[in-house]
Each structure stands twice: as structure tokens, then as C-alpha cells.
Amino acid sequence: MPGAGWFCKVPGAVFEAEAGAGQRVPEGTARVVVEEYPLPQQHEQVLRELTDAVRESADALRQGGGWTGGAGLEAVLALDAAMARRGVRVRAVYPRALLAVPRHAAHLRQVSDAGVSVRVLDHVPHDLLVFDGETACLTSGQACGADEPAPPLVRVRGPLLAASFAAIYESYWQRATPLSRTSAGPHHAQLSAREREVIRLMTNGYSDDRIARKLGITTPDVQSVMTALMERLDAGSRFEAGYKLAREVDPRDL
Structure with a gap:
């Protein structure tokens, strides 16, 4: 069928189709594997x-917390971080329920700090990866228990079908909530009223002296607040501290 794409037979394929006898694949037709x-x-x-x-x-x-049947949390984080460092736009949607598990909640924060845009959704129906809108990976089933083998990984190559998976992903992404808009993270929860005031004024471009006058405290007091925040956030500079706070604190909460 012209324009519908052609399926390439490959070893281990879950779907096989090829041109019939006497037929030839039209030039320029997208192939799907x-x-x-x-x-x-x-x-x-x-x-x-x-x-x-x-x-x-x-x-x-x-x-x-990780890709089904494959790498664990740390391996997934390393792969995501490596892509983000190369300038690849990396996005991930996880179930909201993971935020209730300290280990997984901490992992999501690490993923976000690595440069990945993270969102959460009440229900994530299956694992899915889409690369450059041209290749999609998904699992073809779910393991029944801890002792069950991991479900097979299915890879779809070619823009014809991958575009459909990309559109499905986009619909979930648009419905998901940014991690920074979820319940307060560890840094957010520890902010005192004074720290919130200093951060709010600092993000509005106030200098230390002006913040001090506005709050009725001394300039060293303002600097002490910022030093404490940098230590708690493990930040080497004010810029880094501001970057980390911006990823998890809703400005409306300051």
C-alpha cells in the first residue's frame, strides 16, 4: 500500500511483513522494524x-523506579544524566505514588537535579521510551511477581509508528504535574519564614543591603541565611543554590 510504510523482516521480530512476490518497496517509503x-x-x-x-x-x-526488567535506579540515572549533559532534551513521567516512598522520591529529585524534566501522574499505564521521535521502546507485558522473568522489550524503529508513540507520550506529559509543583520536597519543607523572605527578595533582584533594610535585619544576617542555605543544598555558589531551589520551590509558596 503506497504511503503506508513497509515492515522489514528481522530476526526475532514480533511483526513481520514484506513485499509479496513480484512487488518492490516504493522508493522513499518509510520502513518500520x-x-x-x-x-x-x-x-x-x-x-x-x-x-x-x-x-x-x-x-x-x-x-x-527504573526501566522494567533492565537497569536499576543508578544505571537509569546515569543514562539520563549523560544525555542531558550532551544537550539532549530529556523528559520523564513517573507515577505520583513514588513520592510516598522515600527511596524513590529521593531518586526523582536526583533525576531532576541531573537536568531531566520530571513530571508525575496519578496513573502511568506502561513503560515507554521515545528517542528523537523515530524509535520507541516498550514492554510487551508485565511480570506477575518478583520471581517472574522480566517482560520482553519491544523496539520499534521508523517514524511511521514512532510518531504515534510520541503523540501518546505527549498527551501524558501535558496531563502530568511538574515535580516542582508537587508536595514540598526536603529543601522546601525545611525553609524557615526568614529564609522564605530572603529568597523571595533575592529572586526579585534585591541586594543584600536592600534585603536587610526591607526585613529590618543586618546585612551579615542576610549573608548568614544564604550561607546556611548553600550548605544545606550542597551548593558551591548562590547561583547554584538559586538553581536548585527554583527546581523544587513554587514561587507562589514564598
Whole structure:
């Protein structure tokens, strides 16, 4: 069918189709390759290949703390951070319920600090990764329990189908809530009333002297507040402290 794309037969494919006898693939027709990888070590190899090759964007729906059946939390974080450092736009949507689990909530903060745009959603139906709008990875099922094997990883290559997965991802992204707009994170929860006042004035461009006059305190008091914030945020400068706070504090809460 002209314009509908052609499927390329590959070893282990979950869907196979090719031109019939006497037919030829039209020139310029987009090809689609669908492959299945049943083993966890294959999952990790495929994901590393994709993250190394991605040029512009990497979008993820993740049901749990890491990619199903593959790498754990730290490996996923390393892959995401490596892409973000190269200038790739990296986005991830996680279930909101993870915020109630300290280990997973801390992981989401680490992912955000690594340069990934993180949002949460009440329900994430399945794992999905979309790279450059041309390649999609998803799982073809769910493991029934801890002792069950990981579900196979399915990779779809070619813009014909990948564009549909990208559109599905975008619909979830638009409905999700930015991590910074969720319940207060650890730094946000520890802010005192004085710290909130200093941060609010600082973000409005006030100097230390002007903040001190506005609040009726001394300039060293303002500097002490900022020093304490930098230590708590593990920030080497005011700029870094402001960057970290901006990622998790809603200005409306100051």
C-alpha cells in the first residue's frame, strides 16, 4: 500500500511483513522494524545504544523506579544524566505514588537535579521510551511477581509508528504535574519564614543591603541565611543554590 510504510523482516521480530512476490518497496517509503528482546541483558544493551545515539530528545514513561526488567535506579540515572549533559532534551513521567516512598522520591529529585524534566501522574499505564521521535521502546507485558522473568522489550524503529508513540507520550506529559509543583520536597519543607523572605527578595533582584533594610535585619544576617542555605543544598555558589531551589520551590509558596 503506497504511503503506508513497509515492515522489514528481522530476526526475532514480533511483526513481520514484506513485499509479496513480484512487488518492490516504493522508493522513499518509510520502513518500520519491530524487534523483541526477551533477556534483561539485551534490554540494557539496546538502551545504552539508543542513549548513546540520541541527538535531540528522549522521553520516558516509567512505572517504577527504573526501566522494567533492565537497569536499576543508578544505571537509569546515569543514562539520563549523560544525555542531558550532551544537550539532549530529556523528559520523564513517573507515577505520583513514588513520592510516598522515600527511596524513590529521593531518586526523582536526583533525576531532576541531573537536568531531566520530571513530571508525575496519578496513573502511568506502561513503560515507554521515545528517542528523537523515530524509535520507541516498550514492554510487551508485565511480570506477575518478583520471581517472574522480566517482560520482553519491544523496539520499534521508523517514524511511521514512532510518531504515534510520541503523540501518546505527549498527551501524558501535558496531563502530568511538574515535580516542582508537587508536595514540598526536603529543601522546601525545611525553609524557615526568614529564609522564605530572603529568597523571595533575592529572586526579585534585591541586594543584600536592600534585603536587610526591607526585613529590618543586618546585612551579615542576610549573608548568614544564604550561607546556611548553600550548605544545606550542597551548593558551591548562590547561583547554584538559586538553581536548585527554583527546581523544587513554587514561587507562589514564598
